Amino acid sequence: MLRRWAAPGRGAAVGMVLGGILSVQFGGALAATMFDRAGPAGMVTLRLCGAALVLLLLVRPRWSGRSRSDWAVIAAFGLSLAAMNGLFYEALARMPIGAAVTVEFLGPLGLAAVLSRRLQHLGWVLMAAAGVFLLGYGSLTGLDPAGVAFALAAGACWAGYILLSAETGRRTTGLDGLALASGAAALMVLPIGLTSAGSALAAPDVLLVGLLVALLSSVVPYALELTALRALASRVFGVLMSLEPAAAAMAGLIVLGQVLTPLQLVAVALVVVASAGAARSPARAPLPSGAPRRPRRPRTRSRAPSDRRGEP
Numbered sequence: 001m002l003r004r005w006a007a008p009g010r011g012a013a014v015g016m017v018l019g020g021i022l023s024v025q026f027g028g029a030l031a032a033t034m035f036d037r038a039g040p041a042g043m044v045t046l047r048l049c050g051a052a053l054v055l056l057l058l059v060r061p062r063w064s065g066r067s068r069s070d071w072a073v074i075a076a077f078g079l080s081l082a083a084m085n086g087l088f089y090e091a092l093a094r095m096p097i098g099a100a101v102t103v104e105f106l107g108p109l110g111l112a113a114v115l116s117r118r119l120q121h122l123g124w125v126l127m128a129a130a131g132v133f134l135l136g137y138g139s140l141t142g143l144d145p146a147g148v149a150f151a152l153a154a155g156a157c158w159a160g161y162i163l164l165s166a167e168t169g170r171r172t173t174g175l176d177g178l179a180l181a182s183g184a185a186a187l188m189v190l191p192i193g194l195t196s197a198g199s200a201l202a203a204p205d206v207l208l209v210g211l212l213v214a215l216l217s218s219v220v221p222y223a224l225e226l227t228a229l230r231a232l233a234s235r236v237f238g239v240l241m242s243l244e245p246a247a248a249a250m251a252g253l254i255v256l257g258q259v260l261t262p263l264q265l266v267a268v269a270l271v272v273v274a275s276a277g278a279a280r281s282p283a284r285a286p287l288p289s290g291a292p293r294r295p296r297r298p299r300t301r302s303r304a305p306s307d308r309r310g311e312p
Helices: 010-032 035-059 068-092 097-104 106-116 119-137 145-171 176-202 204-228 234-241 244-256 262-280
Strands: none
Touching: 010 035, 010 068, 010 097, 010 204, 010 234, 010 244, 035 068, 035 176, 035 204, 068 097, 068 145, 068 176, 097 106, 097 119, 097 145, 097 244, 097 262, 106 119, 106 145, 119 262, 145 176, 176 204, 244 262
């Protein structure tokens, strides 16, 4: 079903990418509204389980004919997906979503610098690091150290996720790998979510918000970006995804009433510019063909997008 959509025009494709960005960040902000009821672990469980259920029903991946190494890669991909989202939601519980996404961005930017082996990319990473420093300095009370640590760890998992999504894309077709990895991630977080949130996960309002988060943070962006990638070059896509920290700050303001200081907004802008610059710069050693959106959606043979962030 998701693979049969027609390719859009360039303008429509740009709109789809921007719509996917807003969907992801507003989904994360919406999840944060239920942290007092179900906690970060509970909400990430609802998000991943809901997304896995929808994807498995829509994609109907092939289960047979896969080697042990294929399943090992899919399981590792699922683990990176679970860890990335779980750590990001823990960060989100301790700091504004705009700040959390901005700090998390150091993961894929650092990976881009390592894989490209160009001083130009290192310069973009240093600019982003300066932005993250200003992000903490720009608050009168400072950012929560635990929140920063969780966001950095989520960024590291994001970098691993990019590499694993590429390998999964080489071993599967269409959205099969993503659907199977999402199922694996859901099974991994389910015991943690049940232990942490317990009966709160069965509350009708929590379940409803969890389903909305799964749709906004996973299913809707997958569909929009999968379609958009048929009409956009990967570099253009990467530049557009660089707007995510700014979109996260806007979602935090509208949904959660989180206001960043002027200096913190400058910090977010630095990270956005650094990410856009890294996406536009030629690489001496290219990123894996499955490097996903922000740029985290995997560009595999089927050009199928993937989730994060998480990352939110």
